[in-house]
Amino acid sequence: MKTNFSPQAAVRKKSPAKGKGPLFYMARSWRLYVLLAPTVVYLFIFNYIPMYGIQIAFRDFVATKGIIGSPWVGMKHFRYFFSSPQFSSLLVNTIKLSLFSLLWNFPFPILLALMLNEVSCIRYKKFVQNITYMPYFISTVVLVSMLNLFLAQQDGMINQALAALGGAKVDFLGKAAYFRTIYIASGIWQGTGWSSIIYLAALSGVDTQLHEAAQIDGASRIQRMWHINVPCILPTATILFIMSCGQIMNVGYEKVYLMQNSLNLEVSEVISTYVYKTGLLNVKYSYTTAIGLFNNVINVIVLLLVNQLSQKLSETSLF
Template sequence: MENQSTIENVPIPKMSKERKIKRKSPKVKGPKLKPFRKNWDLYLLIFPVLIYFIVFKYIPMYGVQIAFKDFIAVEGILGSPWVGFEHFERFFDSFYFERLISNTLLIGLYELAVGFPIPIILALLINEVRNKYFKSFIQTITYAPHFLSVVVVVGMMFLLLSPQTGIVNQIIVLFGGEPISFMTEPGWFKTLYVFSGIWQNMGWSSIIYLAALSAVDPQLHEAAEIDGASRLQRIWHINLPSIKPTIIIMLILQCGSILGVGFEKVFLMQNSLNMSASDVISTHVYRTGILGSEYSYSAAIGLFESVVNLVILLLVNYTARKVNKVSLW
């Protein structure tokens, strides 16, 4: 492709010149229309997608101002009167505040403490398997639950954990125990939530660590082996440090959603009996906002959640950059 006919000789110098100009002065303002003119069709291509982002992502961010207003449907978002932090104060003083924060935080921390390390361990174990077929067999199987919907996973929990007909309780009864109504018992909610999440996603989450592990230089292992390092020592001193940047990035991302416990599964697992343990910020927003039509109040709660999440993300990212020189950006 590179050394073709002589026709190329004419435009090639021109192109390289163009590129040089751009590299030198991408930030200079003024009549720099050349890059736009040359790639006008690319701008045409990207334009509708940018409109999409403005409409569906940025307009709601603009609309979040209703959290500081008293939303009146006829007046619209702009016409409604400002009320300052009234809705936030009402939320902080409300009966639900403590329960929502503690449930949301506890689930988030529980997930972080148990759910975060398991995919790393799984990846380290799978990485040690030498048999190619067994390796891909294990991978295929552990990925499978990821492709089920939340509705199916929660539905399966209801079926398998049912106090009358579920197999888990049948086993408990077989060993002389009393059947437990797992899905309505508040004490079981968080554990079921976290462990069903691990069951569904441990394989999938391990892919990213496996990818990082595949980039480890085999020479390191050979050298360590000659020095008499055992498998465990090599995992601990070579593999784990090698994937540390990936682990930190994933940790930052997970910390950033610690207060953003996903609506979908909590909502499905929630019922009037386990509410004291299962009510989280997002489900509360759904109930007061979508079902109760208290738009301003629920938007305020949602905004509170987003802002806290963003602050945590920035803090963790900042710390990671200072301590480990790894960060999201």
């Protein structure tokens, strides 16, 4: 099945086209380049031209002068950001929120997949799977409004339940201390089922002979789960972990932005929401581009470091 179609390669083998440069091959398959053109043009315009535009982080951008015409100011915006009073709180908030949600969100899909894998009744398995996938389809706006409706201090469903059980009402939305917990818990609710698919797929590839051999040796189900299934999904887990580390500075800003209110801002203001507010709403283009670049560079560095580390420790790596 894995034979890839390449007539040209076949032709080339028969008569090595000596002296025929890249242009010859490109001209012969020009239609393929036409097919690829929309993708390349799109990415060039919307991804690569903005990369070129990153240089406004080192300039004082003035729209009328254009990118090149704006004066070069070097590291001014970075220095300003690093010495600004918001810097430490932004950095701490961003790292705490994304690190905690990474660590909390990571194990649940694996546990769910391992448990689903033990279920032999197909209908029950499908039933649980389909239900746990559902929240993935809900939009961020709807999710956050459900949180607001459920957690409202006076008439939220959770507080009504607490009151009915004789407890005191809690101001979930008004206390900064609850913000991260609500953010992470709702993330687990929404994403666990969907993220478990990939582990289930990995588990379906486990060799049944391993299980049979272990059974003959008297291994219990828990032992087999721990000594066979877990090692089998470890490479998948590692790859996914590395990939999420590359996003460590990109917390889901859509959700954070919607969950923000004046009462929780001290913990909920993260770099990306700050960039949006300061950059677009207060029109500080150069300054916030510098912050964005700082953010992006950290992401890439963390990705490369974790990748290196994992290569050393487990010989699993992204590239």
